[in-house]
Amino acid sequence: MTKSQDAQSPSQDSIRQLVNLFNQGKPLKVLELSQNLTSRYPKSFILWNIIGAANNALGKTNKAVKAFEKVIQLNPTYADGFNNLGATLRDQGKLKEAERACTRAIFLNSKYAIAYYNLGNIFKDQNKLKQATEAFQKAISINPDYMDALNNLGIVLQTQGKMKEALECFTKVLQKNPNSVSAQFNIGNFLKEQGDFSKAIESFKKALILDPKYAEAHYNMGNALKEKGDLKEALKAFRQAVSLKPLFVRAHHNMGNVLVSLNELDHAAEAYKTVISVEPSHVKAYINLGSVLKNLGKFDAALAAYKKARAIEPKNAMIYNNLGNTFREQGKPKDAIENYEKSIYYEPDNPTAKHMIAALKGENTSTAPKEYVERLFDDCAGWFEKSLVNKLRYEVPKTVVNIVQNQLGISDLGTVLDLGCGTGLLGVEIREYCEKLEGVDLSASMLQEAQKKNIYDKIDQFDIIEYLALETLDFDYYFSLDVFIYVGDLSEIFRLLKSRSQKKGKLIFSTEHTEKDGFFLETTGRYSHSKKYIEKLCREHNYEFLHFSMTNLRKENNITILGGIYVLEF
Numbered sequence: 001m002t003k004s005q006d007a008q009s010p011s012q013d014s015i016r017q018l019v020n021l022f023n024q025g026k027p028l029k030v031l032e033l034s035q036n037l038t039s040r041y042p043k044s045f046i047l048w049n050i051i052g053a054a055n056n057a058l059g060k061t062n063k064a065v066k067a068f069e070k071v072i073q074l075n076p077t078y079a080d081g082f083n084n085l086g087a088t089l090r091d092q093g094k095l096k097e098a099e100r101a102c103t104r105a106i107f108l109n110s111k112y113a114i115a116y117y118n119l120g121n122i123f124k125d126q127n128k129l130k131q132a133t134e135a136f137q138k139a140i141s142i143n144p145d146y147m148d149a150l151n152n153l154g155i156v157l158q159t160q161g162k163m164k165e166a167l168e169c170f171t172k173v174l175q176k177n178p179n180s181v182s183a184q185f186n187i188g189n190f191l192k193e194q195g196d197f198s199k200a201i202e203s204f205k206k207a208l209i210l211d212p213k214y215a216e217a218h219y220n221m222g223n224a225l226k227e228k229g230d231l232k233e234a235l236k237a238f239r240q241a242v243s244l245k246p247l248f249v250r251a252h253h254n255m256g257n258v259l260v261s262l263n264e265l266d267h268a269a270e271a272y273k274t275v276i277s278v279e280p281s282h283v284k285a286y287i288n289l290g291s292v293l294k295n296l297g298k299f300d301a302a303l304a305a306y307k308k309a310r311a312i313e314p315k316n317a318m319i320y321n322n323l324g325n326t327f328r329e330q331g332k333p334k335d336a337i338e339n340y341e342k343s344i345y346y347e348p349d350n351p352t353a354k355h356m357i358a359a360l361k362g363e364n365t366s367t368a369p370k371e372y373v374e375r376l377f378d379d380c381a382g383w384f385e386k387s388l389v390n391k392l393r394y395e396v397p398k399t400v401v402n403i404v405q406n407q408l409g410i411s412d413l414g415t416v417l418d419l420g421c422g423t424g425l426l427g428v429e430i431r432e433y434c435e436k437l438e439g440v441d442l443s444a445s446m447l448q449e450a451q452k453k454n455i456y457d458k459i460d461q462f463d464i465i466e467y468l469a470l471e472t473l474d475f476d477y478y479f480s481l482d483v484f485i486y487v488g489d490l491s492e493i494f495r496l497l498k499s500r501s502q503k504k505g506k507l508i509f510s511t512e513h514t515e516k517d518g519f520f521l522e523t524t525g526r527y528s529h530s531k532k533y534i535e536k537l538c539r540e541h542n543y544e545f546l547h548f549s550m551t552n553l554r555k556e557n558n559i560t561i562l563g564g565i566y567v568l569e570f
Contacts (some may be wrong), residue, residue: 009044010037012181018050045074045378049081056088064088079108083115090122098122113142115501117149121226124156132156147173151182158190166190181210185217192220195274197228215245222251223549226258229452247278253285256292263386266294283309283316290322295387297557299330326357328523329557333360351375359525368525370463373486374442377422381445385423396481396510396563404508408547412466419464420483424450430479432457438475440467449473468496475501480509481552485526488519490534494541498570506569507543513550513564524556534566544569 009015021030031054034047041047052067065088071081086101099122105115120135135393136153139146167190173183188203204221208214213522222237238255242248256271272289275282290305303326310319316424327336337360340353347353350370358365377384388394404410413433418426421439423446431437438458441447447459460467464483478497486489497507514520514528522528531548538545547567552560 005208008041009046010041014186015046015050022050022057022552025057027057030054031058032365041075045071045078047501048074049078049084051086052084056084057406061088061092065092074305079105079115081105082108083112083118086115086122086516087118090118090125095122097124098369099126101289104300107319111142113139113146116142117146117152120149120152120156124152124159129156129160145176147177148182151180151209154183154186157457158186158193163190163194179210181207181214181217184210185214188217188224190221192224192227195227197224200224201228213244215241215248215251218244219251219254221247222254222258226254226261229449231258233260235262249279249282251277252278253288256285256288257382260288260292261382261386263383268292269296281312283313283319286312287319289324290326294322294326294329299326302326308363315346316355317343317345317350320346321350321352324353328356336360347437356525358523359523363517364488364521368486368488368527370442372525377441377443378445381423381449383441384446385425385449388425388554393552396551396553396565397429399551400479400481400508400510400565401429402425403547403549404568407549408567416477417473417475418456419467419478419480421450421456421459422446422482424453424455426481427455427480428453444541454504465492465496467537468493468500471500473497473501474503475507476503476505478507480506480507482510483528484509485512486528488521490519490529490537490541494537494543496570498541498543501570504569506546506567508565508567510551510553511564511566512553515564529564531564534564534568538568542570 001157018030018033021033030050033050034054035539037047038051048067052071055067056064058556064504065085068081068085068088071078072085075081077142080476082105086098086105089098089101099119102115102119102122106112106119107114114527116135116139120132120139123132123135133153136149136156139149150169151173154166157169158166167187170183170187170190173180174187176409177183181261184203184207188200191200191203196233201221201224203215204224207217208221211217218241220239222234225234225237235255235258238251238258241251242255245251252271252274256268256275259265259268259271269289269292272285272292275285286305286309290302290309293302293305298319303323304325306319306323306326309316310323313319320339324336324339324343327339340357344350351369352375355368355372397528411433413430415436416430416434416438418437418439421427421441424439427439428439436457437455439450439456440460440462441450442461443464444461447461450456450459497505511529511534512522512526514530517530517532519527519529519533535545537543546569551563551565553563554561
């Protein structure tokens with residue numbers, strides 16, 4: 001803010017007093033003192049510039065714009081007025097008008113670093129990254145110590161994928177000013193995008209030491225902690241972010257996602273409801289709320305949430321898919337099929353909808369589409385384990401280990417391949433008995449969860465049939481728990497295991513059991529297999545039938561799912 005004056009301005013002492021008050025963070029006092037002065041000096045553009053700045057500081061952007069417009073009306077050659085107008089219009093989201101104002105300021109003063117900086121921010125907001133880069137670089141060339149410009153240049157370079165150059169900018173800022181909160185914050189963002197979550201968290205912590213009330217830093221640290229798998233600490237970070245910024249939609253939403261992963265579904269529902277209360281058109285929050293309510297067994301409430309989402313995005317295939325899933329679990333196959341068909345209308349290749357329609361119509365397909373299985377488990381990876389173990393009372397891995405040790409007398413498993421390893425529930429149970437343990441699964445998200453356990457010597461992302469067809473197999477044991485429920489016809493798996501194995505091995509697996517002879521696609525979208533069918537495969541592929549037992553796999557909607565545990569040798 002300039003302190004110069006024209007002939008129709010208040011005295012230098014009066015202007016100096018107003019400027020000092022503004023710099024002391026007292027904009028209200030500035031406006032109080034300015035009231036009398038404007039009546040005496042209505043044509044003082046300097047005075048109106050100060051008034052505009054004070055109003056802007058108070059968030060009164062409309063009044064600030066009017067004041068700055070008064071400035072440039074009184075003095076069309078006053079670059080400060082145009083620059084301040086541009087910065088305020090940017091705050092209002094009026095980016096085109098803001099761009100014109102700052103461009104005019106630069107025309108009037110080609111060495112105006114602040115105007116270039118503001119113009120860079122305006123370009124950045126419009127995603128005009130090349131122009132933003134040039135504007136920030138120009139500001140820095142005029143003022144090499146302009147750290148805000150250097151910091152924002154780093155952000156733009158990072159957005160363009162120029163990671164090395166971006167990091168150089170942030171590092172230079174910190175070298176010049178070790179207490180730069182924004183530089184620490186941006187380095188944290190950089191490291192998070194690079195996948196170095198531990199170092200990212202450290203940078204966010206440094207930023208928060210400098211500014212404990214920096215809500216965005218708490219939020220981004222929460223995201224890094226979530227990616228690292230530290231869900232409880234992530235939850236703390238998100239809660240801190242929303243306590244500082246109660247209307248922080250993204251923080252509330254991601255907090256809901258973490259609560260889902262922690263299986264705190266009631267609290268997750270409240271988080272999504274908060275998002276919706278602040279942003280009623282937030283489709284993803286409605287969808288996530290619906291999923292939570294469905295998992296809580298509140299089907300009518302889930303349907304209501306999905307229908308709200310549908311009203312906002314009537315062509316969203318996922319919404320119809322979720323409506324179909326909910327109607328199916330309600331025991332309303334007609335309504336389910338109708339919504340699955342609508343999902344296919346908007347997404348013709350939708351594997352979930354096609355598979356579920358087949359299941360509900362009683363068609364007996366040979367296998368579930370791998371795209372369906374991959375999507376199914378990618379979507380639920382975060383909360384899969386807790387829901388499976390705590391809610392569905394799943395204990396198949398423990399049951400299998402008990403059978404292997406106590407009924408078959410096997411204590412040393414040697415080399416093991418976990419086919420469809422998921423999040424590693426079986427791996428946890430058998431690791432100590434294995435010389436080598438490898439896993440393969442179709443879902444990348446499930447494998448990420450398994451990796452966190454550090455129990456597998458090697459993990460591959462593959463469809464299991466494709467994996468068996470490509471790899472030379474040299475394992476003593478092959479486990480496949482709750483995997484064949486997504487494969488109807490098991491003959492190819494049996495054939496490949498036998499033909500590609502380098503030595504004698506054992507196959508241990510679970511199925512959902514049926515007394516009917518064969519395999520069947522159930523209305524759940526999963527396959528059941530009879531004991532007679534497995535015995536037939538053993539005869540056809542020369543497997544030795546070592547063990548069969550019945551067990552309760554899990555509970556769904558208070559219904560016990562009965563399954564078979566098999567041990568075969570080939």
